[in-house]
Amino acid sequence: xxxxxxxxxxxxxxxxxxxxxxxxxxxxxxxxxxxxxxxxxxxxxxxxxxxxxxxxxxxxxxxxxxxxxxxxxxxxxxxxxxxxxxxxxxxxxxxxxxxxxxxxxxxxxxxxxxxxxxxxxxxxxxxxxxxxxxxxxxxxxxxxxxxxxxxxxxxxxxxxxxxxxxxxxxxxxxxxxxxxxxxxxxxxxx
Amino acid sequence: xxxxxxxxxxxxxxxxxxxxxxxxxxxxxxxxxxxxxxxxxxxxxxxxxxxxxxxxxxxxxxxxxxxxxxxxxxxxxxxxxxxxxxxxxxxxxxxxxxxxxxxxxxxxxxxxxxxxxxxxxx
Numbered sequence: 413x414x415x416x417x418x419x420x421x422x423x424x425x426x427x428x429x430x431x432x433x434x435x436x437x438x439x440x441x442x443x444x445x446x447x448x449x450x451x452x453x454x455x456x457x458x459x460x461x462x463x464x465x466x467x468x469x470x471x472x473x474x475x476x477x478x479x480x481x482x483x484x485x486x487x488x489x490x491x492x493x494x495x496x497x498x499x500x501x502x503x504x505x506x507x508x509x510x511x512x513x514x515x516x517x518x519x520x521x522x523x524x525x526x527x528x529x530x531x532x533x534x535x536x537x538x539x540x541x542x543x544x545x546x547x548x549x550x551x552x553x554x555x556x557x558x559x560x561x562x563x564x565x566x567x568x569x570x571x572x573x574x575x576x577x578x579x580x581x582x583x584x585x586x587x588x589x590x591x592x593x594x595x596x597x598x599x600x601x602x
Numbered sequence: 603x604x605x606x607x608x609x610x611x612x613x614x615x616x617x618x619x620x621x622x623x624x625x626x627x628x629x630x631x632x633x634x635x636x637x638x639x640x641x642x643x644x645x646x647x648x649x650x651x652x653x654x655x656x657x658x659x660x661x662x663x664x665x666x667x668x669x670x671x672x673x674x675x676x677x678x679x680x681x682x683x684x685x686x687x688x689x690x691x692x693x694x695x696x697x698x699x700x701x702x703x704x705x706x707x708x709x710x711x712x713x714x715x716x717x718x719x720x721x722x723x724x
Contacts, residue, residue, distance in 0.1 A: 416623075416624050416626075418700075419624075419626055419670075419671065419674060420624060420625070420626035421696050421699045421700050422626075422674065422678070422692065422696045423626035423629045423630050423633075423674060424626070424629075424696075424699055425692055425695035425696040425698075425699055426630075426633065426677070426678065426681070426687060426692055427629055427633060428695060428699075429687050429691060429692060429695055430633065430637070430681075430686075430687065433686065433687070435637060435640065435642050435686065436633060436636055436637060436640065436642075437636075440632075440636035440639070440640065441629060441632030441633055441636050442632065443632075443636070444631065444632035444635040444636050444639075445628045445631065445632045447635075448613075448631065
């Protein structure tokens with residue numbers, strides 16, 4: 413038996429004993445793993461967004477030159493590709509896709525979700541963005557312009573979501589916790 | 603969820619995503635966080651056990667560093683110390699599982715996230 417098999421069995425035994433003792437459920441463990449992938453990865457992007465919400469000068473720099481502005485964070489994996497940050501407003505809603513493959517601003521968002529690579533998302537969000545957004549739960553008023561940004565190997569896009577109401581008293585860290593990966597792709601609002 | 607582990611205590615990540623070489627590594631990471639979230643132990647208690655396990659490897663370790671080996675040991679140590687899962691009970695259960703015939707019908711579904719939860723676009 414390999415060392416991995418041995419450890420896998422110990423992990424399985426531990427989980428079974430914890431479940432029998434009523435200390436843990438398999439669902440709770442699943443949720444943690446999902447959270448790690450969906451929250452810890454996109455956390456870099458969330459910090460960028462939160463700073464843009466609280467620091468108008470940073471926001472200007474970010475919108476003018478995303479790649480240069482995120483260097484201020486010293487993220488460990490800062491990519492050299494061009495990062496363009498597009499801002500949602502009352503009048504404009506931005507959504508990001510990569511129609512050719514799955515180009516994605518991974519330095520700030522981690523790895524793309526599965527649906528981002530799905531051929532249906534990649535083609536339909538360009539053809540019928542309002543409908544796709546509605547399926548994600550984002551119903552846009554008729555007077556809101558939808559802009560779809562097609563990523564490439566050279567240019568990656570990050571959506572700067574609108575700051576949610578009722579967050580006036582929150583500091584940068586608390587605000588970052590409110591920012592979701594989907595909002596930074598543009599398929600959710602906060 | 604408890605604070606993600608940072609710096610030397612952080613699990614292996616690539617492009618911001620936790621990297622598991624095998625499903626059991628995800629299970630032990632998930633167990634530790636879920637138990638802390640459920641109040642079974644304080645996250646800092648687990649952190650201290652992990653620091654201890656890593657420090658021991660720093661002093662005595664040989665060969666390749668395997669993060670999740672230490673993570674698993676730290677979790678087992680803490681649960682045993684607290685009397686929640688005694689080491690002998692864990693050893694006995696692991697032996698029983700190891701003696702299952704090959705191709706047993708154990709359900710592995712829990713190693714995989716639900717297939718459709720990320721795919722609302724259809």
